Amino acid sequence: MATHSMPVKAEFPGTVAVIGTGTISLGWIVLFLANGLRVRVNSRRPDAEAYVRDAMRLLAPALPDGNADAAELMTRAEFEPDLELAVTDVDVVQEGAPESLSLKQELFSRIERAARADTLLLSSTSTLSPDDMADGLARPGRLLVGHPFNPPHVIPLVEVVTGKHADADVLERAVAFYRSVGKQPVVIRQPVLGFVANRLQSALLQEAIHLVLEGVITAADLDDAVTASIGLRWAAIGPFLAAHLAGGPGGFRHWMEHIGAGLEHGWRALGHPSVDAETVRQLTAQIDEGYGHRRYDDLVTERDQRQGAILAALGSTGQSSVSPPHGYAQAAPGRR
Amino acid sequence: MATHSMPVKAEFPGTVAVIGTGTISLGWIVLFLANGLRVRVNSRRPDAEAYVRDAMRLLAPALPDGNADAAELMTRAEFEPDLELAVTDVDVVQEGAPESLSLKQELFSRIERAARADTLLLSSTSTLSPDDMADGLARPGRLLVGHPFNPPHVIPLVEVVTGKHADADVLERAVAFYRSVGKQPVVIRQPVLGFVANRLQSALLQEAIHLVLEGVITAADLDDAVTASIGLRWAAIGPFLAAHLAGGPGGFRHWMEHIGAGLEHGWRALGHPSVDAETVRQLTAQIDEGYGHRRYDDLVTERDQRQGAILAALGSTGQSSVSPPHGYAQAAPGRR
Numbered sequence: 309m310a311t312h313s314m315p316v317k318a319e320f321p322g323t324v325a326v327i328g329t330g331t332i333s334l335g336w337i338v339l340f341l342a343n344g345l346r347v348r349v350n351s352r353r354p355d356a357e358a359y360v361r362d363a364m365r366l367l368a369p370a371l372p373d374g375n376a377d378a379a380e381l382m383t384r385a386e387f388e389p390d391l392e393l394a395v396t397d398v399d400v401v402q403e404g405a406p407e408s409l410s411l412k413q414e415l416f417s418r419i420e421r422a423a424r425a426d427t428l429l430l431s432s433t434s435t436l437s438p439d440d441m442a443d444g445l446a447r448p449g450r451l452l453v454g455h456p457f458n459p460p461h462v463i464p465l466v467e468v469v470t471g472k473h474a475d476a477d478v479l480e481r482a483v484a485f486y487r488s489v490g491k492q493p494v495v496i497r498q499p500v501l502g503f504v505a506n507r508l509q510s511a512l513l514q515e516a517i518h519l520v521l522e523g524v525i526t527a528a529d530l531d532d533a534v535t536a537s538i539g540l541r542w543a544a545i546g547p548f549l550a551a552h553l554a555g556g557p558g559g560f561r562h563w564m565e566h567i568g569a570g571l572e573h574g575w576r577a578l579g580h581p582s583v584d585a586e587t588v589r590q591l592t593a594q595i596d597e598g599y600g601h602r603r604y605d606d607l608v609t610e611r612d613q614r615q616g617a618i619l620a621a622l623g624s625t626g627q628s629s630v631s632p633p634h635g636y637a638q639a640a641p642g643r644r
Numbered sequence: 645m646a647t648h649s650m651p652v653k654a655e656f657p658g659t660v661a662v663i664g665t666g667t668i669s670l671g672w673i674v675l676f677l678a679n680g681l682r683v684r685v686n687s688r689r690p691d692a693e694a695y696v697r698d699a700m701r702l703l704a705p706a707l708p709d710g711n712a713d714a715a716e717l718m719t720r721a722e723f724e725p726d727l728e729l730a731v732t733d734v735d736v737v738q739e740g741a742p743e744s745l746s747l748k749q750e751l752f753s754r755i756e757r758a759a760r761a762d763t764l765l766l767s768s769t770s771t772l773s774p775d776d777m778a779d780g781l782a783r784p785g786r787l788l789v790g791h792p793f794n795p796p797h798v799i800p801l802v803e804v805v806t807g808k809h810a811d812a813d814v815l816e817r818a819v820a821f822y823r824s825v826g827k828q829p830v831v832i833r834q835p836v837l838g839f840v841a842n843r844l845q846s847a848l849l850q851e852a853i854h855l856v857l858e859g860v861i862t863a864a865d866l867d868d869a870v871t872a873s874i875g876l877r878w879a880a881i882g883p884f885l886a887a888h889l890a891g892g893p894g895g896f897r898h899w900m901e902h903i904g905a906g907l908e909h910g911w912r913a914l915g916h917p918s919v920d921a922e923t924v925r926q927l928t929a930q931i932d933e934g935y936g937h938r939r940y941d942d943l944v945t946e947r948d949q950r951q952g953a954i955l956a957a958l959g960s961t962g963q964s965s966v967s968p969p970h971g972y973a974q975a976a977p978g979r980r
Contacts, residue, residue, distance in 0.1 A: 457873035458890075465873035492872035494865040501913050504861050505873045508848050509883070510910045512874075515847035516883050525840050529830040531882020536801035536828035537793035537841045538848075539882070542875030544950035546867020547845070547852050552931050553947055554794075557940050560931040564924045572919050574846045577837050583908050588900045595888050595896040604893050607881075611889055614880035614958055621957035622950060 322399035325350055329359060332432050333404035335460035338367040341381040343489040348386045350394035357387050370462050370612055372619060392422035400485055404432040412441045420445050428482055430454035437499030439471035449475030452482050457505055462615060464492035467503045518579025520594055521587060528598025543618055658735035661686055665695060668768050669740035671796035674703040677717040679825040684722045686730035693723050706798050706948055708955060728758035736821055740768040748777045756781050764818055766790035773835030775807035785811030788818050793841055798951060800828035803839045854915025856930055857923060864934025879954055
């Protein structure tokens with residue numbers, strides 16, 4: 309079986325309908341096109357083709373291989389303002405409409421009626437649950453969330469979120485589809501608020517904001533502390549494997565016996581800041597002090613260069629992940 | 645002014661006394677030796693020299709440049725079992741005794757009397773405050789925590805922790821010393837429990853454990869989600885700069901106006917797991933399922949290779965940090 313680090317383009321020589329031309333959808337479009345797929349763009353913008361063409365020029369250089377030709381990409385793009393026609397006979401729908409539940413319910417009802425029975429129905433939503441969006445579908449298990457970490461053509465993660473209607477076959481095909489375009493899909497089995505990556509990010513940010521407001525460290529120094537320690541570590545291996553290895557040959561169990569007792573004590577000491585006007589003022593002042601002397605465009609370029617350099621370096625270590633493909637492993641049963 | 649990415653070896657051609665030969669101290673020893681410093685090792689182990697020599701062979705390949713010769717390094721190592729003699733006429737003391745407050749108080753009292761008045765007194769402690777350890781010193785402001793993220797010869801961060809006795813000159817010299825050996829020092833102005841990096845790590849781990857216990861995601865999938873999103877991001881730029889850039893040209897203030905209202909709502913939804921025997925059992929089972937088929941040594945090697953590849957890649961982007969040297973910037977006043 310091919311690993312997710314090797315795109316299996318041959319499995320998906322097909323067509324993807326991308327609904328919408330927001331920032332996330334543009335990222336999907338350039339990624340799908342660069343992986344050899346045809347993309348049918350559904351947008352009511354009268355200038356959709358010119359708009360997407362300009363975006364491809366802007367986004368293509370950030371693709372992993374870095375030398376995609378925007379004009380070549382556009383030869384596989386089609387534009388269809390009618391929703392039903394846009395999803396007719398496509399293999400995958402990647403929906404990126406505004407974050408309105410009623411809007412997405414209506415869209416997916418119409419998509420289900422117009423699309424083939426085997427078309428994958430995937431939503432880019434970051435806030436809505438597949439169960440709610442599928443309310444009213446004849447086969448609600450067809451619909452999954454495929455939530456990318458922004459931007460989708462650069463950052464590997466896509467969270468494949470299932471709910472109570474989970475269909476194992478649909479889930480497997482969605483995971484395979486995302487792997488085929490070089491993404492790192494992970495399966496999330498309950499549509500919890502914020503899914504996983506944003507919740508973890510938010511948990512760290514809460515403590516980061518607390519420490520800065522308390523005057524323990526400046527915002528810019530905290531940024532340096534992260535990139536020079538846990539950022540580096542977590543780009544290499546995740547937090548559970550890190551703990552497993554920090555435990556020595558005794559592994560995670562040894563680590564928990566050694567550190568575990570202190571974990572809860574440490575958690576109780578974490579902060580719970582308020583996000584009020586004074587918080588925004590203090591944090592903004594700190595960010596301005598740390599970064600205000602740098603141009604926005606230059607900082608964005610540096611971020612992208614550094615992320616690209618890391619991805620290229622990890623690719624050159626011979627594998628994209630120390631863990632095996634385990635997207636289908638069963639999650640632990642809830643403890644409730 | 646030289647940046648912290650360029651070791652300024654000439655500024656510190658001197659001698660460092662390393663107190664202790666635990667894991668952290670061995671990491672400091674190899675790092676200091678590789679940066680051209682003389683190291684006087686203070687250990688009561690009768691086999692100290694052979695023990696350190698073996699450790700240098702093991703640790704040297706993980707140094708940033710990767711081709712340090714352990715035998716060459718050892719030409720600059722001295723061994724002195726007497727504490728007072730060990731710290732006589734050295735430029736820096738890096739203390740790594742066991743985590744006992746009374747022990748460290750006694751050690752630093754003796755060190756202060758035996759060392760030169762300008763010798764930097766630095767403790768590797770991860771749990772004790774500089775104020776407490778300096779209790780009883782004639783000049784308590786001389787003592788700072790210099791807490792590395794493990795292992796010190798690989799991970800750039802060192803947390804330089806000050807307390808109520810903070811001495812600006814000592815702080816500046818400690819930061820310059822750590823920069824001179826290629827570290828990324830950040831200044832922490834209050835000796836809070838866990839300092840900064842471990843608190844941030846703990847905050848993320850709390851939510852990670854919650855999500856796995858609730859059956860939202862497997863431990864190995866969570867690891868993949870982190871490396872493929874926030875790990876990659878935070879190895880490139882820290883969380884505050886990430887938010888600043890996510891805000892678009894309007895920056896951090898725009899991001900807070902757009903996202904800020906949802907932050908507190910999201911924080912209230914985060915989990916507060918108990919670390920009991922059943923938690924340890926469930927998590928250990930998940931780690932075993934995800935990683936039990938891999939040999940411990942192989943996983944460690946892969947972690948180190950991936951971390952090394954990232955560090956090398958970021959070095960090649962031409963700067964080690966997007967932010968300027970700002971170790972001396974004033975932290976925000978506390979809000980209490």
